Amino acid sequence: MRRFTIKALVCAIAFAAIGLVAAGREAAAQPYPNRAIRAIVPFAAGSATDIVARAFADRMTATLGQSIVIENRPGANGMIGANAVAKADADGYTILIGTNSTNAAAPALFNNVPFDMHKDFQPISFLCSVPLIVAVPNDLPVKTLAELIAYARGRTDLTFASASASQRVSTEMLLSMTGMKMTHVAYRQGPTAMQDLIAGRVTLFTADLGVMLPQVRGNTIRPLAVTSSTRSPQVPDLPTVDEAANVKGYELIAWFGMFTPANVPADVVTKLNAAVRAAAATPEVQNSLQAALGMQIAPSSPEELAARVRTEAVKWQEAATVAGIEKQ
Structure with missing residues (x-):
């Protein structure tokens, strides 16, 4: 009787394990996204990056059918939060609300940037500038x-x-x-x-x-x-x-863009980009960002954002040189 009980228990555990594996495969087979997405904001709550992130996340949820949870991870001029995304799984469930600080200016200002902004991120879309x-x-x-x-x-x-x-x-x-x-x-x-x-x-x-x-x-x-x-x-x-x-040639604005870790699947990039574009067209985003705060909303293709990052990196290096800033 005791041997039978043990065998029954082993069988039950085996069937449960098979069920878990099957459930995991079924979840993985479901189209993206099938669970909540984490959006890391590399600056504090109440910052402009946080305001932009929440405005877009609220409206993107309607398109994606899953919630986007904002996680503020400030520190080191945004590099702490950006690095967390660079090192995250490339499955589309962690995104970065990046800025000119994290995705253009960092190499011009700091000696030990823990990520490569050109290689460690997949651009999704430009969001806005101000x-x-x-x-x-x-x-x-x-x-x-x-x-x-x-x-x-x-x-x-x-x-x-x-x-x-x-x-x-x-x-x-x-x-x-x-x-x-x-x-x-x-x-x-x-x-x-x-x-x-x-x-x-x-x-x-x-x-x-x-x-x-x-x-x-x-x-x-x-x-x-x-x-x-x-x-x-x-x-x-x-x-x-x-x-x-009474000077000539002074200009410097802030901008915001959405990125994921590098090597996320192409269909994830496409879906996130479409969700950004749909959100940007809504009255809610237009009113909260453009009308109220003077932000210029301009969603882009992933390729356009990648090109902007390259151009902006050169611009910020030149600006840091003009300003006489030594790397820290």
Whole structure:
């Protein structure tokens, strides 16, 4: 009787194992996606990258039929989150909401980048771009960028904040082109840098419209200029840096794109790209990003995003050189 029981138990375990294998094969055979997708945002909650990620994820879910779960993994100018995606399984269930910081500027700013932005990622689609706003605390005795330049002349006690490559390089370029001297204060998260700007603990902060506009509209900071070559429709009275500082050739904007680990199946790339395009066309995404925050939405093909990354890498290397930034 005891031998029979043992045999029955062994058989039951064997059948259960076979069932699990069969279930796994059945799940694998189901068309992509058949479970939730993880979208890693390499910057903090509340950052512009986070805002873009959530806007697109909400609408892509309707097309894909599966939820996209946002996971914020900030740190090291976005490299921690980007590296997590570069090392993830190439099955399409981990995506990166990348930026110019992670997917263009990193090699120009850092010596030990833990991934190869050209080889370790599969581009999916460009998402959008946005200019930055140069701002100071309300209690700083300047009203314009020209007044700030005059105020900074001869001073060595001024500081500027940054929590990403675009924030740092845009400010370093401004300092280089205007002759201002400020000490760089690095932040892990943009929202923390904003808090210190509002409190007057730093002199200057340059960040994208997504982060800046709520504070500008709430009169908690003083905007001086936009970093694009033309004025922004969201703040039409705010001059460009070229206008405000009387310089020529200054321009630097932030951008966002979607990537997966390299070597994901071609059908996954196609489905994700189609979902991005469908999301970009919805009133929800248009209103939350373009109308409200001044972001220019421009979905692309994977090939177009790959070409942009190559071009932007050269651009950011040149910008870092102009700004006199030494690699860290």
